[in-house]
Amino acid sequence: MKVFTPAIKLVKSSKQQGQRYPVIWALVLAMIFEPAGSAAHEAPVHTHQRLVPVPAYVPAPGQSAIATAQRLIASFDPGARSELLFDWDARERTRWSNLPAGFFTRPGLSIGDMSDDQRGLLFEFLSTSLGEQGYRRLSNVLAAEAFLSQAPNAARNGWYPENYWISFYGLPSDGGDWGWSFGGHHLGLNLSFRDGQVSTMSPSFVGTEPAIFRLDGVEYESVVDMHHAGHAAFLTLDPDQRELADAGRVPRDVITGPGDDGLVPQRIGISASEMSPAQRTALLAVVRLWVEIQPEGNASVRMKAIEAELDQVHFAWHGSGEVNTPVYMRIQGPSLIIELVSNGDNVGENARGRGHYHTIYRDPTFEYGRQ
Known part of the structure:
Protein backbone atom coordinates (compact mmCIF):
# COMPACT_ATOMS: atom_id res chain seq x y z
CA MET A 1 0.00 0.00 0.00
CA LYS A 2 1.28 3.43 -0.90
CA VAL A 3 1.60 5.98 1.87
CA PHE A 4 0.46 9.43 0.82
CA THR A 5 1.55 12.81 2.13
CA PRO A 6 -1.24 15.28 1.32
CA ALA A 7 -0.77 18.99 1.72
CA ILE A 8 -2.58 20.55 4.66
CA LYS A 9 -3.69 24.06 5.39
CA LEU A 10 -1.79 25.66 8.23
CA VAL A 11 -3.45 28.28 10.39
CA LYS A 12 -1.40 30.73 12.40
CA SER A 13 -0.80 29.34 15.88
CA SER A 14 0.80 30.88 18.93
CA LYS A 15 4.31 29.81 17.93
CA GLN A 16 4.40 29.82 14.12
CA GLN A 17 6.30 32.30 11.96
CA GLY A 18 8.81 33.00 14.72
CA GLN A 19 6.16 34.28 17.14
CA ARG A 20 6.24 33.07 20.73
CA TYR A 21 2.94 34.28 22.11
CA PRO A 22 1.57 32.01 24.83
CA VAL A 23 -1.45 29.98 23.84
CA ILE A 24 -3.85 31.96 25.97
CA TRP A 25 -2.82 35.22 24.28
CA ALA A 26 -3.12 33.62 20.84
CA LEU A 27 -6.75 32.89 21.65
CA VAL A 28 -7.39 36.38 23.02
CA LEU A 29 -5.82 38.05 19.97
CA ALA A 30 -7.77 35.85 17.61
CA MET A 31 -11.03 36.67 19.36
CA ILE A 32 -10.28 40.39 19.23
CA PHE A 33 -9.25 40.67 15.60
CA GLU A 34 -11.56 38.17 13.95
CA PRO A 35 -14.92 39.52 12.79
CA ALA A 36 -17.91 38.57 14.93
CA GLY A 37 -19.17 35.09 14.16
CA SER A 38 -15.96 33.97 12.45
CA ALA A 39 -12.73 32.31 13.53
CA ALA A 40 -9.32 31.56 12.04
CA HIS A 41 -10.93 28.93 9.82
CA GLU A 42 -14.21 27.12 9.57
CA ALA A 43 -14.14 24.54 12.34
CA PRO A 44 -16.69 21.72 12.11
CA VAL A 45 -19.79 22.14 14.26
CA HIS A 46 -21.32 18.94 15.58
CA THR A 47 -24.29 18.01 17.71
CA HIS A 48 -23.30 14.36 18.23
CA GLN A 49 -22.89 14.00 22.03
CA ARG A 50 -22.86 10.21 22.34
CA LEU A 51 -19.07 10.19 22.33
CA VAL A 52 -18.88 10.89 26.06
CA PRO A 53 -18.31 8.79 28.00
CA VAL A 54 -16.12 7.00 25.48
CA PRO A 55 -16.03 3.18 25.36
CA ALA A 56 -14.39 1.51 28.33
CA TYR A 57 -10.70 0.65 28.35
CA VAL A 58 -9.90 -2.91 27.27
CA PRO A 59 -6.36 -4.06 28.17
CA ALA A 60 -4.50 -5.77 25.34
CA PRO A 61 -0.88 -6.47 24.35
CA GLY A 62 1.00 -4.32 21.85
CA GLN A 63 0.39 -6.69 18.96
CA SER A 64 -3.34 -5.95 19.25
CA ALA A 65 -2.60 -2.29 18.54
CA ILE A 66 -1.20 -3.29 15.15
CA ALA A 67 -4.23 -5.41 14.29
CA THR A 68 -6.73 -2.75 15.38
CA ALA A 69 -4.79 -0.04 13.51
CA GLN A 70 -4.93 -2.12 10.35
CA ARG A 71 -8.68 -2.70 10.77
CA LEU A 72 -9.30 1.00 11.38
CA ILE A 73 -7.33 2.03 8.30
CA ALA A 74 -9.02 -0.61 6.14
CA SER A 75 -12.46 0.72 7.13
CA PHE A 76 -11.90 3.92 5.10
CA ASP A 77 -12.18 4.28 1.33
CA PRO A 78 -9.00 5.11 -0.64
CA GLY A 79 -9.73 8.85 -0.64
CA ALA A 80 -10.07 9.00 3.15
CA ARG A 81 -7.00 6.80 3.62
CA SER A 82 -4.98 9.35 1.67
CA GLU A 83 -5.81 11.88 4.39
CA LEU A 84 -5.07 9.42 7.20
CA LEU A 85 -1.71 7.92 6.11
CA PHE A 86 1.63 9.71 5.88
CA ASP A 87 5.23 8.76 5.29
CA TRP A 88 7.23 7.87 8.40
CA ASP A 89 9.28 11.06 8.15
CA ALA A 90 6.45 13.36 6.97
CA ARG A 91 6.69 16.93 8.22
CA GLU A 92 3.01 16.84 9.16
CA ARG A 93 3.84 14.84 12.26
CA THR A 94 5.51 17.79 13.95
CA ARG A 95 2.62 20.11 13.08
CA TRP A 96 0.42 19.55 16.09
CA SER A 97 -1.08 21.95 18.58
CA ASN A 98 -3.19 22.19 21.71
CA LEU A 99 -5.20 25.08 20.24
CA PRO A 100 -8.93 24.56 19.64
CA ALA A 101 -10.11 23.42 16.22
CA GLY A 102 -11.29 26.95 15.48
CA PHE A 103 -7.68 28.13 15.38
CA PHE A 104 -5.61 25.26 14.02
CA THR A 105 -6.05 22.74 11.20
CA ARG A 106 -4.59 19.29 11.88
CA PRO A 107 -3.58 16.51 9.50
CA GLY A 108 -5.52 13.26 9.45
CA LEU A 109 -9.20 12.45 9.99
CA SER A 110 -11.35 13.76 12.82
CA ILE A 111 -13.77 11.79 14.97
CA GLY A 112 -16.48 13.85 13.31
CA ASP A 113 -15.41 12.45 9.90
CA MET A 114 -16.09 8.88 11.03
CA SER A 115 -19.09 6.60 11.08
CA ASP A 116 -20.23 5.07 14.36
CA ASP A 117 -18.46 1.81 13.46
CA GLN A 118 -15.25 3.66 12.63
CA ARG A 119 -15.44 5.55 15.93
CA GLY A 120 -15.71 2.21 17.69
CA LEU A 121 -12.59 0.98 15.90
CA LEU A 122 -10.78 4.22 16.76
CA PHE A 123 -11.39 3.86 20.48
CA GLU A 124 -10.52 0.16 20.33
CA PHE A 125 -7.22 1.14 18.72
CA LEU A 126 -6.52 3.88 21.29
CA SER A 127 -7.34 1.46 24.09
CA THR A 128 -4.84 -1.11 22.78
CA SER A 129 -2.16 1.52 22.16
CA LEU A 130 -2.26 3.24 25.55
CA GLY A 131 -2.00 2.24 29.18
CA GLU A 132 -5.16 2.29 31.27
CA GLN A 133 -4.20 5.64 32.83
CA GLY A 134 -3.33 7.10 29.44
CA TYR A 135 -6.71 6.09 28.06
CA ARG A 136 -8.39 7.60 31.14
CA ARG A 137 -6.60 10.90 30.55
CA LEU A 138 -7.69 10.92 26.91
CA SER A 139 -11.27 10.15 28.00
CA ASN A 140 -11.23 13.01 30.49
CA VAL A 141 -10.00 15.47 27.86
CA LEU A 142 -12.91 14.53 25.58
CA ALA A 143 -15.33 14.86 28.51
CA ALA A 144 -13.97 18.34 29.27
CA GLU A 145 -14.44 19.24 25.61
CA ALA A 146 -18.05 18.03 25.74
CA PHE A 147 -18.52 20.26 28.81
CA LEU A 148 -17.05 23.25 26.92
CA SER A 149 -19.35 22.50 23.98
CA GLN A 150 -22.15 23.93 26.13
CA ALA A 151 -20.39 27.31 26.42
CA PRO A 152 -21.77 30.29 24.45
CA ASN A 153 -18.50 30.61 22.52
CA ALA A 154 -18.16 26.89 21.70
CA ALA A 155 -18.99 27.14 17.99
CA ARG A 156 -16.53 29.99 17.48
CA ASN A 157 -13.70 28.00 19.06
CA GLY A 158 -14.64 24.56 17.76
CA TRP A 159 -15.04 23.12 21.26
CA TYR A 160 -16.59 19.75 20.41
CA PRO A 161 -15.39 16.24 21.26
CA GLU A 162 -15.63 15.33 17.56
CA ASN A 163 -12.83 17.79 16.79
CA TYR A 164 -9.93 15.42 17.57
CA TRP A 165 -7.80 13.98 14.77
CA ILE A 166 -5.96 10.71 14.20
CA SER A 167 -3.10 10.26 11.71
CA PHE A 168 -0.63 7.44 11.02
CA TYR A 169 3.03 7.69 10.02
CA GLY A 170 4.40 4.63 8.31
CA LEU A 171 2.29 1.48 7.99
CA PRO A 172 1.39 -0.33 11.24
CA SER A 173 3.32 -3.61 11.34
CA ASP A 174 5.19 -5.81 13.78
CA GLY A 175 8.52 -4.95 12.16
CA GLY A 176 10.21 -1.60 11.64
CA ASP A 177 9.01 1.84 12.65
CA TRP A 178 5.57 3.41 12.56
CA GLY A 179 3.64 5.83 14.71
CA TRP A 180 0.43 7.69 15.26
CA SER A 181 -0.76 11.06 16.50
CA PHE A 182 -4.08 11.84 18.12
CA GLY A 183 -5.08 15.24 19.34
CA GLY A 184 -7.10 18.39 19.40
CA HIS A 185 -7.76 21.03 22.03
CA HIS A 186 -5.70 20.21 25.15
CA LEU A 187 -4.38 16.93 23.76
CA GLY A 188 -1.46 15.98 21.54
CA LEU A 189 -0.34 12.35 21.81
CA ASN A 190 2.53 11.21 19.59
CA LEU A 191 3.38 7.53 20.06
CA SER A 192 5.96 5.61 18.06
CA PHE A 193 6.34 1.86 17.63
CA ARG A 194 9.42 -0.18 16.81
CA ASP A 195 9.21 -3.91 16.18
CA GLY A 196 5.71 -4.09 17.62
CA GLN A 197 6.40 -2.19 20.86
CA VAL A 198 6.04 1.45 21.89
CA SER A 199 9.48 3.03 21.54
CA THR A 200 8.66 6.57 22.68
CA MET A 201 5.65 8.73 23.52
CA SER A 202 7.53 11.98 23.06
CA PRO A 203 6.27 14.60 22.69
CA SER A 204 2.88 14.28 24.37
CA PHE A 205 0.69 17.11 25.64
CA VAL A 206 -2.16 16.61 28.12
CA GLY A 207 -4.19 19.51 29.44
CA THR A 208 -7.74 20.30 30.42
CA GLU A 209 -10.33 22.99 30.83
CA PRO A 210 -12.18 22.60 33.10
CA ALA A 211 -10.33 20.37 35.57
CA ILE A 212 -13.15 19.59 38.01
CA PHE A 213 -16.64 19.33 36.55
CA ARG A 214 -19.85 17.33 36.33
CA LEU A 215 -21.22 16.11 33.00
CA ASP A 216 -24.35 14.02 32.50
CA GLY A 217 -24.31 13.00 36.15
CA VAL A 218 -20.64 11.92 36.15
CA GLU A 219 -18.01 13.70 38.26
CA TYR A 220 -14.65 14.32 36.57
Whole structure:
Protein backbone atom coordinates (compact mmCIF):
# COMPACT_ATOMS: atom_id res chain seq x y z
CA MET A 1 0.00 0.00 0.00
CA LYS A 2 1.28 3.43 -0.90
CA VAL A 3 1.60 5.98 1.87
CA PHE A 4 0.46 9.43 0.82
CA THR A 5 1.55 12.81 2.13
CA PRO A 6 -1.24 15.28 1.32
CA ALA A 7 -0.77 18.99 1.72
CA ILE A 8 -2.58 20.55 4.66
CA LYS A 9 -3.69 24.06 5.39
CA LEU A 10 -1.79 25.66 8.23
CA VAL A 11 -3.45 28.28 10.39
CA LYS A 12 -1.40 30.73 12.40
CA SER A 13 -0.80 29.34 15.88
CA SER A 14 0.80 30.88 18.93
CA LYS A 15 4.31 29.81 17.93
CA GLN A 16 4.40 29.82 14.12
CA GLN A 17 6.30 32.30 11.96
CA GLY A 18 8.81 33.00 14.72
CA GLN A 19 6.16 34.28 17.14
CA ARG A 20 6.24 33.07 20.73
CA TYR A 21 2.94 34.28 22.11
CA PRO A 22 1.57 32.01 24.83
CA VAL A 23 -1.45 29.98 23.84
CA ILE A 24 -3.85 31.96 25.97
CA TRP A 25 -2.82 35.22 24.28
CA ALA A 26 -3.12 33.62 20.84
CA LEU A 27 -6.75 32.89 21.65
CA VAL A 28 -7.39 36.38 23.02
CA LEU A 29 -5.82 38.05 19.97
CA ALA A 30 -7.77 35.85 17.61
CA MET A 31 -11.03 36.67 19.36
CA ILE A 32 -10.28 40.39 19.23
CA PHE A 33 -9.25 40.67 15.60
CA GLU A 34 -11.56 38.17 13.95
CA PRO A 35 -14.92 39.52 12.79
CA ALA A 36 -17.91 38.57 14.93
CA GLY A 37 -19.17 35.09 14.16
CA SER A 38 -15.96 33.97 12.45
CA ALA A 39 -12.73 32.31 13.53
CA ALA A 40 -9.32 31.56 12.04
CA HIS A 41 -10.93 28.93 9.82
CA GLU A 42 -14.21 27.12 9.57
CA ALA A 43 -14.14 24.54 12.34
CA PRO A 44 -16.69 21.72 12.11
CA VAL A 45 -19.79 22.14 14.26
CA HIS A 46 -21.32 18.94 15.58
CA THR A 47 -24.29 18.01 17.71
CA HIS A 48 -23.30 14.36 18.23
CA GLN A 49 -22.89 14.00 22.03
CA ARG A 50 -22.86 10.21 22.34
CA LEU A 51 -19.07 10.19 22.33
CA VAL A 52 -18.88 10.89 26.06
CA PRO A 53 -18.31 8.79 28.00
CA VAL A 54 -16.12 7.00 25.48
CA PRO A 55 -16.03 3.18 25.36
CA ALA A 56 -14.39 1.51 28.33
CA TYR A 57 -10.70 0.65 28.35
CA VAL A 58 -9.90 -2.91 27.27
CA PRO A 59 -6.36 -4.06 28.17
CA ALA A 60 -4.50 -5.77 25.34
CA PRO A 61 -0.88 -6.47 24.35
CA GLY A 62 1.00 -4.32 21.85
CA GLN A 63 0.39 -6.69 18.96
CA SER A 64 -3.34 -5.95 19.25
CA ALA A 65 -2.60 -2.29 18.54
CA ILE A 66 -1.20 -3.29 15.15
CA ALA A 67 -4.23 -5.41 14.29
CA THR A 68 -6.73 -2.75 15.38
CA ALA A 69 -4.79 -0.04 13.51
CA GLN A 70 -4.93 -2.12 10.35
CA ARG A 71 -8.68 -2.70 10.77
CA LEU A 72 -9.30 1.00 11.38
CA ILE A 73 -7.33 2.03 8.30
CA ALA A 74 -9.02 -0.61 6.14
CA SER A 75 -12.46 0.72 7.13
CA PHE A 76 -11.90 3.92 5.10
CA ASP A 77 -12.18 4.28 1.33
CA PRO A 78 -9.00 5.11 -0.64
CA GLY A 79 -9.73 8.85 -0.64
CA ALA A 80 -10.07 9.00 3.15
CA ARG A 81 -7.00 6.80 3.62
CA SER A 82 -4.98 9.35 1.67
CA GLU A 83 -5.81 11.88 4.39
CA LEU A 84 -5.07 9.42 7.20
CA LEU A 85 -1.71 7.92 6.11
CA PHE A 86 1.63 9.71 5.88
CA ASP A 87 5.23 8.76 5.29
CA TRP A 88 7.23 7.87 8.40
CA ASP A 89 9.28 11.06 8.15
CA ALA A 90 6.45 13.36 6.97
CA ARG A 91 6.69 16.93 8.22
CA GLU A 92 3.01 16.84 9.16
CA ARG A 93 3.84 14.84 12.26
CA THR A 94 5.51 17.79 13.95
CA ARG A 95 2.62 20.11 13.08
CA TRP A 96 0.42 19.55 16.09
CA SER A 97 -1.08 21.95 18.58
CA ASN A 98 -3.19 22.19 21.71
CA LEU A 99 -5.20 25.08 20.24
CA PRO A 100 -8.93 24.56 19.64
CA ALA A 101 -10.11 23.42 16.22
CA GLY A 102 -11.29 26.95 15.48
CA PHE A 103 -7.68 28.13 15.38
CA PHE A 104 -5.61 25.26 14.02
CA THR A 105 -6.05 22.74 11.20
CA ARG A 106 -4.59 19.29 11.88
CA PRO A 107 -3.58 16.51 9.50
CA GLY A 108 -5.52 13.26 9.45
CA LEU A 109 -9.20 12.45 9.99
CA SER A 110 -11.35 13.76 12.82
CA ILE A 111 -13.77 11.79 14.97
CA GLY A 112 -16.48 13.85 13.31
CA ASP A 113 -15.41 12.45 9.90
CA MET A 114 -16.09 8.88 11.03
CA SER A 115 -19.09 6.60 11.08
CA ASP A 116 -20.23 5.07 14.36
CA ASP A 117 -18.46 1.81 13.46
CA GLN A 118 -15.25 3.66 12.63
CA ARG A 119 -15.44 5.55 15.93
CA GLY A 120 -15.71 2.21 17.69
CA LEU A 121 -12.59 0.98 15.90
CA LEU A 122 -10.78 4.22 16.76
CA PHE A 123 -11.39 3.86 20.48
CA GLU A 124 -10.52 0.16 20.33
CA PHE A 125 -7.22 1.14 18.72
CA LEU A 126 -6.52 3.88 21.29
CA SER A 127 -7.34 1.46 24.09
CA THR A 128 -4.84 -1.11 22.78
CA SER A 129 -2.16 1.52 22.16
CA LEU A 130 -2.26 3.24 25.55
CA GLY A 131 -2.00 2.24 29.18
CA GLU A 132 -5.16 2.29 31.27
CA GLN A 133 -4.20 5.64 32.83
CA GLY A 134 -3.33 7.10 29.44
CA TYR A 135 -6.71 6.09 28.06
CA ARG A 136 -8.39 7.60 31.14
CA ARG A 137 -6.60 10.90 30.55
CA LEU A 138 -7.69 10.92 26.91
CA SER A 139 -11.27 10.15 28.00
CA ASN A 140 -11.23 13.01 30.49
CA VAL A 141 -10.00 15.47 27.86
CA LEU A 142 -12.91 14.53 25.58
CA ALA A 143 -15.33 14.86 28.51
CA ALA A 144 -13.97 18.34 29.27
CA GLU A 145 -14.44 19.24 25.61
CA ALA A 146 -18.05 18.03 25.74
CA PHE A 147 -18.52 20.26 28.81
CA LEU A 148 -17.05 23.25 26.92
CA SER A 149 -19.35 22.50 23.98
CA GLN A 150 -22.15 23.93 26.13
CA ALA A 151 -20.39 27.31 26.42
CA PRO A 152 -21.77 30.29 24.45
CA ASN A 153 -18.50 30.61 22.52
CA ALA A 154 -18.16 26.89 21.70
CA ALA A 155 -18.99 27.14 17.99
CA ARG A 156 -16.53 29.99 17.48
CA ASN A 157 -13.70 28.00 19.06
CA GLY A 158 -14.64 24.56 17.76
CA TRP A 159 -15.04 23.12 21.26
CA TYR A 160 -16.59 19.75 20.41
CA PRO A 161 -15.39 16.24 21.26
CA GLU A 162 -15.63 15.33 17.56
CA ASN A 163 -12.83 17.79 16.79
CA TYR A 164 -9.93 15.42 17.57
CA TRP A 165 -7.80 13.98 14.77
CA ILE A 166 -5.96 10.71 14.20
CA SER A 167 -3.10 10.26 11.71
CA PHE A 168 -0.63 7.44 11.02
CA TYR A 169 3.03 7.69 10.02
CA GLY A 170 4.40 4.63 8.31
CA LEU A 171 2.29 1.48 7.99
CA PRO A 172 1.39 -0.33 11.24
CA SER A 173 3.32 -3.61 11.34
CA ASP A 174 5.19 -5.81 13.78
CA GLY A 175 8.52 -4.95 12.16
CA GLY A 176 10.21 -1.60 11.64
CA ASP A 177 9.01 1.84 12.65
CA TRP A 178 5.57 3.41 12.56
CA GLY A 179 3.64 5.83 14.71
CA TRP A 180 0.43 7.69 15.26
CA SER A 181 -0.76 11.06 16.50
CA PHE A 182 -4.08 11.84 18.12
CA GLY A 183 -5.08 15.24 19.34
CA GLY A 184 -7.10 18.39 19.40
CA HIS A 185 -7.76 21.03 22.03
CA HIS A 186 -5.70 20.21 25.15
CA LEU A 187 -4.38 16.93 23.76
CA GLY A 188 -1.46 15.98 21.54
CA LEU A 189 -0.34 12.35 21.81
CA ASN A 190 2.53 11.21 19.59
CA LEU A 191 3.38 7.53 20.06
CA SER A 192 5.96 5.61 18.06
CA PHE A 193 6.34 1.86 17.63
CA ARG A 194 9.42 -0.18 16.81
CA ASP A 195 9.21 -3.91 16.18
CA GLY A 196 5.71 -4.09 17.62
CA GLN A 197 6.40 -2.19 20.86
CA VAL A 198 6.04 1.45 21.89
CA SER A 199 9.48 3.03 21.54
CA THR A 200 8.66 6.57 22.68
CA MET A 201 5.65 8.73 23.52
CA SER A 202 7.53 11.98 23.06
CA PRO A 203 6.27 14.60 22.69
CA SER A 204 2.88 14.28 24.37
CA PHE A 205 0.69 17.11 25.64
CA VAL A 206 -2.16 16.61 28.12
CA GLY A 207 -4.19 19.51 29.44
CA THR A 208 -7.74 20.30 30.42
CA GLU A 209 -10.33 22.99 30.83
CA PRO A 210 -12.18 22.60 33.10
CA ALA A 211 -10.33 20.37 35.57
CA ILE A 212 -13.15 19.59 38.01
CA PHE A 213 -16.64 19.33 36.55
CA ARG A 214 -19.85 17.33 36.33
CA LEU A 215 -21.22 16.11 33.00
CA ASP A 216 -24.35 14.02 32.50
CA GLY A 217 -24.31 13.00 36.15
CA VAL A 218 -20.64 11.92 36.15
CA GLU A 219 -18.01 13.70 38.26
CA TYR A 220 -14.65 14.32 36.57
CA GLU A 221 -11.22 15.39 37.80
CA SER A 222 -8.67 15.85 35.04
CA VAL A 223 -4.91 16.55 35.57
CA VAL A 224 -5.63 17.47 39.22
CA ASP A 225 -3.79 14.34 40.40
CA MET A 226 -0.67 15.49 38.52
CA HIS A 227 -0.85 18.87 40.26
CA HIS A 228 -1.38 17.32 43.69
CA ALA A 229 1.44 14.79 43.23
CA GLY A 230 3.89 17.54 42.30
CA HIS A 231 2.86 19.60 45.33
CA ALA A 232 3.16 16.53 47.58
CA ALA A 233 6.73 15.99 46.33
CA PHE A 234 7.51 19.65 47.07
CA LEU A 235 6.12 19.31 50.61
CA THR A 236 8.59 16.48 51.36
CA LEU A 237 11.44 19.01 51.04
CA ASP A 238 12.85 20.86 54.04
CA PRO A 239 12.96 24.70 54.02
CA ASP A 240 16.44 24.89 52.53
CA GLN A 241 15.55 22.38 49.82
CA ARG A 242 12.33 24.25 49.00
CA GLU A 243 14.36 27.39 48.43
CA LEU A 244 16.54 25.48 45.95
CA ALA A 245 13.46 24.01 44.26
CA ASP A 246 11.64 27.33 43.83
CA ALA A 247 10.90 27.82 40.11
CA GLY A 248 10.71 31.57 40.72
CA ARG A 249 7.64 32.34 38.67
CA VAL A 250 4.75 30.85 36.73
CA PRO A 251 5.20 31.22 32.95
CA ARG A 252 2.15 31.92 30.80
CA ASP A 253 2.47 28.49 29.20
CA VAL A 254 4.69 25.42 29.06
CA ILE A 255 8.08 26.34 27.62
CA THR A 256 8.63 23.18 25.55
CA GLY A 257 5.14 22.91 24.07
CA PRO A 258 3.96 22.54 20.45
CA GLY A 259 6.24 24.28 17.98
CA ASP A 260 9.23 24.02 20.33
CA ASP A 261 10.75 20.72 19.22
CA GLY A 262 14.47 20.67 19.99
CA LEU A 263 14.27 23.31 22.74
CA VAL A 264 16.09 22.18 25.89
CA PRO A 265 15.87 24.83 28.62
CA GLN A 266 18.44 25.25 31.33
CA ARG A 267 17.71 23.00 34.29
CA ILE A 268 16.30 24.74 37.34
CA GLY A 269 15.36 23.60 40.83
CA ILE A 270 16.86 21.04 43.17
CA SER A 271 18.81 18.04 41.96
CA ALA A 272 17.51 14.62 42.98
CA SER A 273 21.09 13.89 44.08
CA GLU A 274 20.36 16.21 47.03
CA MET A 275 17.19 14.37 48.03
CA SER A 276 16.60 11.62 50.55
CA PRO A 277 15.40 8.19 49.39
CA ALA A 278 11.83 9.05 50.40
CA GLN A 279 11.96 12.33 48.50
CA ARG A 280 13.33 10.60 45.41
CA THR A 281 10.48 8.07 45.63
CA ALA A 282 7.95 10.92 45.74
CA LEU A 283 9.58 12.53 42.71
CA LEU A 284 9.47 9.28 40.72
CA ALA A 285 5.79 8.91 41.62
CA VAL A 286 5.16 12.25 39.92
CA VAL A 287 7.10 11.23 36.81
CA ARG A 288 5.17 7.96 36.55
CA LEU A 289 1.87 9.84 36.14
CA TRP A 290 3.10 10.95 32.71
CA VAL A 291 5.12 7.87 31.76
CA GLU A 292 2.17 5.54 32.39
CA ILE A 293 0.23 7.11 29.53
CA GLN A 294 1.83 4.30 27.49
CA PRO A 295 1.20 0.58 28.15
CA GLU A 296 2.52 -0.71 31.46
CA GLY A 297 5.27 -2.88 29.98
CA ASN A 298 6.70 0.05 28.08
CA ALA A 299 6.19 2.40 31.05
CA SER A 300 8.23 0.09 33.31
CA VAL A 301 11.15 0.08 30.87
CA ARG A 302 11.02 3.86 30.61
CA MET A 303 10.87 4.33 34.41
CA LYS A 304 13.99 2.20 34.84
CA ALA A 305 15.83 4.41 32.36
CA ILE A 306 14.77 7.54 34.25
CA GLU A 307 15.77 6.03 37.60
CA ALA A 308 19.23 5.29 36.16
CA GLU A 309 19.76 9.02 35.48
CA LEU A 310 17.91 10.27 38.56
CA ASP A 311 20.95 12.01 40.08
CA GLN A 312 20.89 14.32 37.05
CA VAL A 313 17.16 15.07 37.26
CA HIS A 314 16.07 18.45 38.65
CA PHE A 315 12.74 19.33 40.26
CA ALA A 316 11.33 22.86 40.31
CA TRP A 317 8.02 24.04 41.79
CA HIS A 318 6.20 27.31 42.33
CA GLY A 319 2.69 27.65 43.74
CA SER A 320 0.30 25.89 46.07
CA GLY A 321 -1.73 22.70 45.97
CA GLU A 322 -4.97 24.58 45.27
CA VAL A 323 -6.74 24.01 41.97
CA ASN A 324 -7.24 27.07 39.76
CA THR A 325 -4.28 28.97 41.23
CA PRO A 326 -0.98 29.93 39.53
CA VAL A 327 1.32 26.87 39.58
CA TYR A 328 4.40 25.81 37.65
CA MET A 329 6.34 22.54 37.86
CA ARG A 330 9.29 21.35 35.81
CA ILE A 331 11.06 18.00 36.10
CA GLN A 332 14.07 17.79 33.82
CA GLY A 333 16.95 15.40 33.23
CA PRO A 334 19.12 14.26 30.31
CA SER A 335 16.24 12.41 28.63
CA LEU A 336 13.23 13.92 30.38
CA ILE A 337 11.25 17.15 30.42
CA ILE A 338 7.91 17.38 32.22
CA GLU A 339 6.11 20.68 32.68
CA LEU A 340 2.80 21.58 34.32
CA VAL A 341 1.26 25.06 34.21
CA SER A 342 -1.87 26.47 35.79
CA ASN A 343 -2.44 30.20 35.40
CA GLY A 344 -5.59 30.27 37.50
CA ASP A 345 -7.76 31.51 34.63
CA ASN A 346 -10.28 30.15 32.14
CA VAL A 347 -11.31 30.80 28.54
CA GLY A 348 -14.59 28.89 28.56
CA GLU A 349 -17.39 30.97 30.02
CA ASN A 350 -18.93 27.93 31.69
CA ALA A 351 -15.57 26.81 33.13
CA ARG A 352 -14.91 29.80 35.39
CA GLY A 353 -13.12 28.75 38.57
CA ARG A 354 -13.00 25.06 37.56
CA GLY A 355 -9.30 24.86 36.68
CA HIS A 356 -7.23 25.04 33.49
CA TYR A 357 -4.00 23.05 33.01
CA HIS A 358 -1.35 22.55 30.34
CA THR A 359 1.27 19.79 30.69
CA ILE A 360 3.97 18.39 28.41
CA TYR A 361 6.12 15.25 28.44
CA ARG A 362 9.27 15.04 26.33
CA ASP A 363 12.31 12.88 25.87
CA PRO A 364 14.49 15.36 23.97
CA THR A 365 16.83 12.53 22.92
CA PHE A 366 14.08 10.41 21.31
CA GLU A 367 11.15 12.21 19.72
CA TYR A 368 8.72 11.02 17.04
CA GLY A 369 10.50 7.66 17.04
CA ARG A 370 13.84 9.14 16.02
CA GLN A 371 16.93 9.25 18.23
